[in-house]
Amino acid sequence: MMAAFPVCGILFYIIFTEGLMPQFHSTEHYVASPELIGAVNIAMALEKPLLIKGEPGTGKTMLAEAIADSLGRKLIIWNIKSTTKAQDGLYVYDVVQRLYDSQFGGKEVDNIEQYIKLGKLGEAFSSDEPVILLIDEIDKADLEFPNDLLWELDKMEFYIPETKQTVKAKQRPVVIITSNAEKELPNAFLRRCIFHYIAFPEQDQMEKILRVHFDKLDDTLLRQAMEAFYYLRSLDGIEKKPSTSELVDWVRALSLSGIPTNRIRREIPFAGVLLKKDKDLATLARRLK
Amino acid sequence: MFIAFFYLLKSHGFRVSLTEWVTLLDGLMAGLHRSSLTGFYDLCRAVLVKSEADYDKFDRIFLEFFKGVPFEDELPEELMQWLEKPQDVLDSFRAFLADQGYEPKEIEEILKMFEERLKEQTEEHNGGSYWIGTGGFSNFGHSGHAPQGIRVGGVSRYRHAFQVAGERRFRDFRTDNTLDTRQFQMAFRLLRQYSDQALGEKTEFDVDGTIHETADSGGLLKVKYRRPRTNTVKLLMMMDSGGSMEYYSRLCSQLFQAAENSNHFKELHIFYFHNCVYNQLYTDPRLSWSGRVPTEWVLKNYGSEYKLIMVGDALMDMYELRGNGYGYYYEKNERSGLDNLKLLRKQYDHSVWLNPEPAPLPNGYWGQSYFHIAKVFPMYPLTLDGLKDAMHALLVQK
Structure with missing residues (x-):
């Protein structure tokens, strides 16, 4: 197997350059520097989240829109606040609605599935089409937040104990994460990301x-x-x-x-x-x- | 040649771990370097560097390593060879892991994973996220190389020199002071990283959890508590006391009180030194012999997760900075003051120097030490704005 590798490597190279792999490029509304384009394409090819930092106003958030635009894919935005928990992005189990339904009747309350509402990450995973997932301003949340998502972002799946279901990405989403450098991110998280700093434009x-x-x-x-x-x-x-x-x-x-x-x-x-x-x-x- | 690059990065303090290194190999296998040196550079930077503050450092190391490579924007031949012989990659990888102190059995396991990983990549085009299992050994990236003292030229002819012996020193800060330290305290408030993972009693009423549990048990009340979110910042403060700092004792006293009263830190430890940090630190501002603590002990017991604030005017004679016989009690020291400062800076990534004195003129004799220290620690004026800037800098690695 290993002996055959160099040939495959060359084949690989051809595939990448010939554009079977979708490539990001500047769009009508967004001018990206060659380095940024390179970083986006590296992150997509290696299937790693892309962490974007930069001065305010350098278009960190707009980048995700531009990628979605350029690849013709849907964009899902998860805005992070200081109180956001990792769980919010996966799913929310609406027990209160279920309790109401059980008291006033009308619905099958045994079917827990109908009370599970997927968060943004869950939405991105369960989409039939490949999507772009933007996790905006990740540094706003608690210290553990990025670490709590390691498994989900690595494996692109999570488990819902209430329904004993596993939500697994049908199509691996392209994950773009922005940070304003208000706080430092944990090393374990950084290790798994491709990093790019958007320099102020010349x-x-x-x-x-x-x-x-x-x-x-x-x-x-x-x-x-x-x-x-x-x-x-x-x-x-x-x-x-x-x-x-x-x-x-x-x-x-x-x-x-x-x-x-x-x-x-x-x-x-x-x-x-x-x-x-x-x-x-x-x-x-x-x-x- | 490739592994040498890894070592070079590590020796310059880059925390490159196995995870990133394997990601880089993945990238090279997938041809993301576009067979050009520029592409190779872009790939390396995107994968290995995690902070814009390190871009410049990375550039310097990259240049240092690849300077012998004729820059024709093509991949160096050695690299190309490397890419064409995956078996060699495995061999050098094996040697590399052995070098890192892994057991032969572990090495074989890692290599097996790596091989399977490669195989999969040749057969399908996916992959890239298979390295979850390897998280365990990536922590070796933190071990860093042994701290090495940097010898700065000897200044023995000044050995006999004078020293402002300390009849002037700080008042004990601990006596109550009615000064308004609120503004300083507000600045310290900026220094927070919340977490609810810290150990402790569950004392906070959890509204959402209670609703969730109550509804789940058919409307029977089930009260839930949770741990409050607490600040995880651990702070070390080292203050210069006595000598030329006397002029600023009131300001420092305010700063001290503000820090002491900001009870939101997880830990706060304050030490004192005279002029510069030598073998001993002191737990009280009078620098009494009984309150001395070896600097080594502090370095050993307070790990790199602490944030360090140095407070001092950074003004002293150059021989006090570079010589090693200038402790408060004129004791013999193994390292010079500057070496000690460098040690501290190396251990505490998050460290700043607060200075009550404005920057001296660049050419003055008295001011030289200021510029030497400013090269080691990022220096901020001890004003409200300066303190705020310093707190921001402590939160993100600079």
Whole structure:
């Protein structure tokens, strides 16, 4: 068996490059860097969850949408809050409804299955079509949360003791996990993930992103806005640096306002769209004087 | 050659475990490196590096290892050979495991799994999640290599040098102080990682659990309790006392009280030192001989899960930092102060240095030690904002 391996390896390689394996690429609405595309495809090929970190506003959540879009698959989003438990994502057994039904009649209460409601993870596993599962902001939850999901994410199955059923993924979902680095994630969990940090876009990348968001964009406006934006980010005193999504909003405001484009860099109008802290606005006002 | 890369990563403090290494092999077998060095680099980084803070370190190690490789964006020949001879892979893997101290029997088991894994991959295109069973031995990634003291040049001609002997020292912080330490306390509140797994009594009324159980038993009341969610953060604090720190004693006293009153930490231990950490730490700010604790003991008894806050002005003469005869009682030390600081930093991934003194001018003589220490510990000003930033940094590995 082992002797035959090199040939298979080459075959493998051909299969991967020839695109039988679905590949992620930038979409009409989302510009991904080559490194990010690489990481997504590595994670898909190795069937591991992809952990995405990055500054706020670099499109971590939108990535999952873009992957779903690019592969033409359904997206299931599981938003994590500080009180979310791993169990919530698997299933909830609605015992109270069952008690009501038993008291007032009308339904077969012996059939527990009808009181089991699948969570987002359960939904992703039981889907007939392959789906994209986004676990958004995993670091918001308790320390144990990621570890509690190790088995489920590894084996892609879980057991429901109430009905003695095992929910197993019919089609292995692509799992995207985002983290804002508010807390550190456990090592056992990290070991099983493919990791990618979305770096803040360079100027040329940013230009592409803006062009995706706006059909027609005045070149002077674009140049001036970008210059002002990167100048703002480079200022020392700015605490909350403006992000991509704020730039998009700002450019929209600028192009709607009809302000002469050559004044943008010098005056930075509507700075409130870019800077959200009073202190930062004051810093900017001092610099512009 | 490949295993050497693994060792190099580990010797630089990367916690690469067997799980990740096997994932990387899987990736290579599946051709994800696209037969190019760039692709190989992308694959390695995605699989092995788990924090953006380590990207730069990884880049340096990668370059160091592959610098001899002509950069023509093609895979080095050795790697290609490696990929074409899976049997060699198994052999070197076996040698590698033996090196790691596994019993022959264990090795055979691991290899069997690996072989089956390979087989499956050649037959079908799935796989990748088969390594659940191997979780058990991946913890060897934590063992790390033995701490090695880094010799920094000798400064013996300063041996006779003076030392601010401690007639000036902190007041005992433990006396009650009516100062408002609330703001400091609020900053300490940021330092929390909740968990309900800690041992303890189930004292909290569990509403959802009670409803669930009650309904399940046909409406007969069944009361459920659960463990409260508690903070799991364990904190070590080491404060500089005496000498040039006297000016800041009130500020430090506030900080101390805030920490002491923030009873939400799972554990809090406070030690004192004079100028720099030498062989001994002290449990009271007067640095009394009876309250001394060997630094080694602290390192042994408080593991890497503790978070460390150093408080001090980081200002001293260079010979006090680099020499080894400058303990508070002029005792002989095995390591210099700087070596001790490096040891602490190495053990405590989550550590910060809080400094009440603004950064000195870069060229001044008095300020040199500041910059040497700032290279070891991330330094934050001992202000409210600085403290908040430091608390955030303690929660995520920087």
